[in-house]
Amino acid sequence: MIIKVFKYLLLLIFGLLLIALIILFAGPVWRHWVTYPKLENQISEFQKLRKEPVKLSNLNVYRGVLHAHSFWSHDSEGTLFDIIPAAKNAGLEFIFLTDHPRGNIDTIPRGYNGNYERVLIQPGSEKQGFDCWPLDSVVIDWKLNKDTIAKNIVSNGGIIFYAHTEEPHNWGNPDYQGMEIYNFHTDTKDETLAPHIANFLVNGNKYRPLALREMFDEQTHILARWDSLNMKRKIVGFSAVDTHENQNFRARYLKDGRVEWVGPNANVIDTMEVKWWNKWIFSKPDPSGWIFKFMVDTYNEGFNYITNYVLADTLSVSSLATNLKKGHLYTAFKSLADAKGFMYYSRNENDSINAILGDSVRIDQVKTLDAVSPFPGQFKLIHDGKTVNVSTEEDYQFSWKEQLKKGAYRIEMHIRLNGKLIPWLYSNPIYVY
Ligand SMILES: [Zn+2]
Known part of the structure; x- marks a missing residue:
């Protein structure tokens, strides 16, 4: 009798699990075979409608990313091997990095700084809710009051923008020159993860940009905040991709021949011996040394997702910074269509x-x-x-x-x-x- 009940119970659990899986994967499979091929086709048809507008300003337009992370941040492993090809693929001309400092004392410049294969990289910092680019050699003591840090950076000609504008800030501080009006990370915060994971497992390979785009919501509250601040003083609006390339599972060799597994947020999750039975998972190391990769938020898709278009005289940090502060920029979802012009x-x-x-x-x-x-x-x-x-x-x-x-x-x-x-x-x- 007990065995019989147990058998039915097991069957019921199995049945429910199967139903749950069907519900979870029905949408992604439908998108894979129906929605995404159609949408991809429509996007490429739309892109054919491009007409080059007449140039109306002496300033040139440069595409770039403001707010992205590299290996310098504790939660990223990104190197130039990943960053530069992705930037070139997305047609970016500059990247203003915002690496989290490693401790309370931050010395800038550090990490990547300069021109790498015609991609201009300027180091900055993201901490305590702001993106900053001091544009100079500075030491920031993060133990100081946040408004004092902001004042110091701005009075030396640097840039301070509000980051993660879904969070509370001292909105009245006149030192802040701008704010994120879209941040991909902010946008993902209200999502239920399971359906996106299922969608990513089915579509992450072939339709990655569309699978990421599935998380998009119009940031109406943030835009309303931007408008209300602009009624009092000028606040420049820009977009942040906030790419870390860190929602991934990767593996690399250690010096002793063992393999280290790195999970989300660049955390080491395990180390293992390479044996005859697990060897097949690993391939030859890529330029960054990875022998296994399951990637979600890559630079490649992140840099192409939304882009800032800055009007500036030349592709130089000083000209970009001057024009950024002036608000000579617009931002657009480039994976849909490139807004240059x-x-x-x-x-x-x-x-x-x-x-x-x-x-x-x-x-x-x-x-x-x-x-x-x-x-x-x-x-x-x-x-x-x-x-x-x-x-x-x-x-x-x-x-x-x-x-x-x-x-x-x-x-x-x-x-x-x-x-x-x-x-x-x-x-x-x-x-x-
Ligand atoms: Zn960030």
């Missing part, structure tokens, strides 16, 4: 351009607010957090000729994929005073 500007009575994104302009000197884009989309004009106009047609250009009020006017663009309009580009505002 977009421009947002104002014109005066004589139709001459008198301000570009990030600039301030006197109200009696603006006749129109205009934008051009390399791809057709829906333009949204937002004034101090309120949408004042949404273009009815998906177009390559936008012009707003109505009477303006004082305040910050920014542009958002949505593009149509799979029949739906989805957020694609965020521009810094033009400040009308």
Whole structure:
């Protein structure tokens, strides 16, 4: 009798487990065979719509990442072998790193600093909720009050931006020059992990960018915060990929011939002897020494996911930094379409351009607010957090000729994929005073 009950119970558990697995994997399998091939096709069709806009500014556009991690951070193992090919693949021209310091004293520069195969790397730091790039040789004592550290960096010409803007900050501190308006890590925080793991197991290889994109949510609270801060003072908006290349399982040889397993956040999880029965898992070491890799958040996909487009005179740290602080940048989801060529500007009575994104302009000197884009989309004009106009047609250009009020006017663009309009580009505002 007991054996019989036990048998049924086992069968029931097995049945429930099977149902759970079917529910968990049905979506990913459907996406693999139906949704993703269709979506991939639509993205490549959309990308054919690219039209090169006329250059409207003397400044050049440089693509780059602000807020990423390398081996210098305790939770990353990233080296140039991974970073540079990924940056080149994504068409990046600069990376402003934000490595976590190793202790309370941080000396900058450290780690990677300079031009590596035409990719400019500037070291910075991320701690206590800010991204900073002192742009100079400094020693930061992280035991000091955070606002004091910020003040010191800014008064020496450095950059301080709010990082992880989903968390509380001293929003009123006037030293901060900008904030993350999108951070991939922030975006993933509200996700239930199991469905994404299942999706990644099925689609992580063939459709990795689309599988990562599955976690996207529009960051409405953060954008609202950005708008409200911009009503009081200028706060530059930028995107952070926050790539660590660390949500992975990897293995490498130790000096004594044993194998070390490294798990998420670059934590060593085990070491083992290489035996005849486990040898087959390992391949020849790659340039970074890995003999086994199961990767989720790679630099390759991270750098391509969302990109900052900075308008600057030259590809140099000083020019990039100056223009970053001015808000001469827009940010877009590059894996959908490359936004290089977009421009947002104002014109005066004589139709001459008198301000570009990030600039301030006197109200009696603006006749129109205009934008051009390399791809057709829906333009949204937002004034101090309120949408004042949404273009009815998906177009390559936008012009707003109505009477303006004082305040910050920014542009958002949505593009149509799979029949739906989805957020694609965020521009810094033009400040009308
Ligand atoms: Zn980070």
